[in-house]
Structure formats: structure tokens, C-alpha cells
Amino acid sequence: MYWGKDKSLYNSNHLFSYSPSLFSILCPIKASDAMAPQKDIPNVHIFSTRVGDVIVRPDLNCYLLLPPLPTSPCADLRPLHPSLRGGQHYFGSRWHNSIYVIRDNKILEAEDLHTGTSKEPRLLHPSCCDGQHYFAISGGSFGIILSPGSVTAVKDLTTGEPDPATVPGQHSWSKEKMESHHSYLYWQLQDNFSGELFSFHPSFLSFLPGGLGFLKGSAFGAWELVDTIHHHSDELITRTQGIFVNVGCAKEKLANVGTSWMASLLDSPDPGSVAIAIAKAQFALPIQFGGLGLDTKQEKWEEAREVEMSLQFTLQPNEVSYVWQYQMGLGKEVILFCRKIEITNSRNPPSGIPLPPSS
Structure with a gap:
């Protein structure tokens, strides 16, 4: 396996990062066309937090907290707090103290998806509404995929203030992510010999739509x-x-x-x-x-x-x-x-x- 020097897609500005713990190194499972793409079945959200990586199924009102070791098959099954249910987007990062939930053009913050909101809901700025995907970026900013291949970055989702230090430009991989089974690959983890991208440890596949x-x-x-x-x-x-x-x-x-x-x-x-x-x-x-x-x-x-x-x-x-x-x-x-x-x-x-x- 080949890991990027700083595990980011854009090495210069850390725009997007993946976590190696979402993949199995010893027994990797290749993504399959039998898996439902996220553009058709959006009820799954995958991201990192300070305490580990998370797979959220809001349609089931629960989530998996994954282990730090990619070879471990075990994960902690937890309930979504009632105040955080029904979100359209769930995201976070290892650089942010909060986990973010977007619901009805409002942003909710929580320290933990199990304990509930830590702040009052705030309205999204109009320029930040209706994004297809949202990401937390190192440095405290946020990335938004507005449409396949188009990404923007802002300092605050409630003000829409652009982040001049981050220039995401066109992101061709985002189109592939939303239009193929690779939507369940957290970020690019590539076999240096075959060029294949790999997915989760087998024990987590059944938690994803189509995985069963x-x-x-x-x-x-x-x-x-x-x-x-x-x-x-x-x-x-x-x-x-x-x-x-x-x-x-x-x-x-x-x-x-x-x-x-x-x-x-x-x-x-x-x-x-x-x-x-x-x-x-x-x-x-x-x-x-x-x-x-x-x-x-x-x-x-x-x-x-x-x-x-x-x-x-x-x-x-x-x-x-x-x-x-x-x-x-x-x-x-x-x-x-x-x-x-x-x-x-x-x-x-x-x-x-x-x-x-x-x-």
C-alpha cells in the first residue's frame, strides 16, 4: 500500500484527508458495483473525529465508531442522540473539536453524536446551502462540494466568508465519488501495484447500504x-x-x-x-x-x-x-x-x- 506523505489529497493545503483506519491492510475488500452509490442512497456519512472514525446511518438512528487499527474488525455501535437525528449531512475531522450536522439549512454542533448538541442551531449562509457534500478542513475551515467536480472553501458556514488560504479549484475525484460505488471509499487508498482502491474491513461492509x-x-x-x-x-x-x-x-x-x-x-x-x-x-x-x-x-x-x-x-x-x-x-x-x-x-x-x- 502507498500512503501519501501527509495523507491528504491536496498536499499543499490539507483540503481533504482520509483516515487509514477505515481500510483493511491485511484483508482489504475491493469496492463492488453491488454497493449502492451514495448519490442514489445518501443515508450514510463517513468522517474522522478526534476519538476515531465514524460511519453514520441516520435512517437507522445509529452509528459505528471505528477502531484506530485498520486490521481490527471491531467497532462500537452507538445511538444517535434524538437532537441529532434526521440530518442531511454529518461531518467532522481530527482537527475540529465539534462534529457538525446540517439539517433543514441549519448547522448543529456536538462534541459527541451520542450526547447531543453543544450549541444552539445556526442558520447556514445562503451561499452554503444545498451542498452535495460537506467536509471539515484543517485550520478550522469547511469544504463544500457544490456539484460534481466543483468545490469551494469557507471559514464559516454561517457567514459564507471565503477562505483565501484554501483554493480547491476543480476536484475531479468528487464527481467519481458521487457517481460510482467508490462513494464508500473514505479517501484514496491505492495499491501501488494494481492501482485498485480499497474499501472497509469486511466486518463493516454490512453496515453500508447494499453491503448486506x-x-x-x-x-x-x-x-x-x-x-x-x-x-x-x-x-x-x-x-x-x-x-x-x-x-x-x-x-x-x-x-x-x-x-x-x-x-x-x-x-x-x-x-x-x-x-x-x-x-x-x-x-x-x-x-x-x-x-x-x-x-x-x-x-x-x-x-x-x-x-x-x-x-x-x-x-x-x-x-x-x-x-x-x-x-x-x-x-x-x-x-x-x-x-x-x-x-x-x-x-x-x-x-x-x-x-x-x-x-
């Missing part, structure tokens, strides 16, 4: 035949019959998600609950990012259990009815047994999808 599909396989949904009803008679009949099916989440299939995440705080979220939330988010992703584009929030995500469902059949003489259940999974493993049951008179599964689209 990258590790377990793309999502699938299919009708599974769960029972057949035979009617050996020359008469039409209507009858009610109990059918036993599994309903809920096969949580054991998600047990290895987040096993290296430590919940050290009293109010830390349960890693198992976060794993389920990540699975829901994976199913909601578009197909090209390893999801199904389906909303599963109304399904039962409790531990899967067998239940008896009472179904009413109208059977023609000497007819066979087929009972189907919609099931969803990742790779080759079924994760979710849906409540929807369909009955057909042929061995062809139903053609419809019983879940609403996620967007």
Missing part, C-alpha cells in the same frame, strides 16, 4: 409451495382447512451480521435489532444494488414460528389446489416468511408480488 447483499448475496423473492389440497370426489365442495406455515424472520440467518459490533453504552442499540433493520433496508434497495425495491415494514419481523392459518377452499370435482407463500431472502437463504398466502389450481406459482414498492 455484497456479503450474503442479492435479495430474492419467490412464491414457495407449502401445501397441496386434493379433492377426490365428483362433487363441488367448499371447506375450511388449517394450513401450517412459518411466519416471521429467520433471525439465525442474520446472526453473523454485526457480531464484531460492541454495544458498550447502556442505551446502545441491540446489534441484532440493527441487523434486522439493515435487512429491511436491503430489501428496499433497487434491484441493481442487490435489493428488491419492496417495502417489508408491515411484515412480521419477530422470530420465525409455525402458525396455523385457516383457509377456505372451493374445490371443483377431482381438483387439486396449491397453497403458496411469498418468501424473501439473501443469496440462497430465506430470511423473511411473509404472511401472504395464495391458492391456485395449477402448479404455476402466482404472478403477483404481495408487497408494496419501497419508493
